Amino acid sequence: MTTSGVRVLVATAVPAERDAVARAIEAPGVDVIAAGVGPALAAASTAKALTTAALEGAPYGLVVSSGIAGGFAPPAPVGSLVVADEITAADLGAETPDGFLPVTELGFGTVTHRPPEALVREVATATGARPGAILTVSTVTGTAVRAAQLRERHPTALAEAMEGFGVAEAAAAHGTPVLELRAISNPVGPRDRAAWRIADALAALTEAFGKLAPVLEGWHPHDR
Numbered sequence: 067m068t069t070s071g072v073r074v075l076v077a078t079a080v081p082a083e084r085d086a087v088a089r090a091i092e093a094p095g096v097d098v099i100a101a102g103v104g105p106a107l108a109a110a111s112t113a114k115a116l117t118t119a120a121l122e123g124a125p126y127g128l129v130v131s132s133g134i135a136g137g138f139a140p141p142a143p144v145g146s147l148v149v150a151d152e153i154t155a156a157d158l159g160a161e162t163p164d165g166f167l168p169v170t171e172l173g174f175g176t177v178t179h180r181p182p183e184a185l186v187r188e189v190a191t192a193t194g195a196r197p198g199a200i201l202t203v204s205t206v207t208g209t210a211v212r213a214a215q216l217r218e219r220h221p222t223a224l225a226e227a228m229e230g231f232g233v234a235e236a237a238a239a240h241g242t243p244v245l246e247l248r249a250i251s252n253p254v255g256p257r258d259r260a261a262w263r264i265a266d267a268l269a270a271l272t273e274a275f276g277k278l279a280p281v282l283e284g285w286h287p288h289d290r
């Protein structure tokens with residue numbers, strides 16, 4: 067339990083990200099899981115953890131999607147931190163001869179979740195993370211053309227990753243607020259996996275969560 071009594075679930079994709087976050091977390095009541103890669107597995111794993119906690123009578127009051135991410139240049143350079151003011155599914159929809167249509171324009175569901183504004187501000191201040199949209203994609207962008215298309219469709223986008231929207235959908239199903247905080251390991255654009263600065267990004271993530279503890283401890287779900 068954090069000092070405020072709010073239990074926090076942090077969902078990363080892979081064990082290396084989980085360990086980078088867990089290294090910085092000493093507060094009881096903050097659980098960190100490796101929920102898997104991609105929005106579907108992240109949603110399923112997060113929903114399972116949220117349901118288990120609720121059935122045990124100790125529900126989470128906040129869910130955080132976290133890990134490394136691709137950053138859009140110039141606003142989100144490699145090594146920097148980003149915090150989502152919106153978590154948007156960027157490839158959930160239909161291709162048409164006139165371009166991409168999000169599922170909302172097809173009459174279904176949602177493509178965006180918004181974390182609590184006050185919490186986003188506090189996290190940005192505490193960690194130095196830049197606030198902006200973080201996109202969730204099922205396919206890592208691998209060309210400059212695709213990167214430009216995404217930025218054109220989402221002018222406030224700072225980064226893309228593969229889990230945030232799935233984690234947010236699970237949180238929303240439980241009525242639990244969500245946050246997404248990521249460290250940039252690579253630029254979004256032409257694929258060059260060898261150039262990903264994973265170790266630097268994981269170190270930045272550990273440092274960020276070290277600074278986040280007082281924010282989480284002082285936060286109440288009604289502080290939206």
Ligand SMILES: O=C(O)c1cccc(C(=O)CC[C@H]2O[C@@H](n3cnc4c(=O)[nH]cnc43)[C@H](O)[C@@H]2O)c1
Pocket residue numbers: 079080082083102103104133134135136137203205206207226227228229251252253254264
């Ligand atoms: O190989 C390793 O040591 C290692 C350590 C930590 C993480 C990884 C991953 O491959 C994590 C995959 C995870 O990262 C996100 N990600 C990172 N860059 C991008 C991107 O340009 N576009 C989309 N997603 C990105 C994503 O959330 C993946 O799940 C490896």
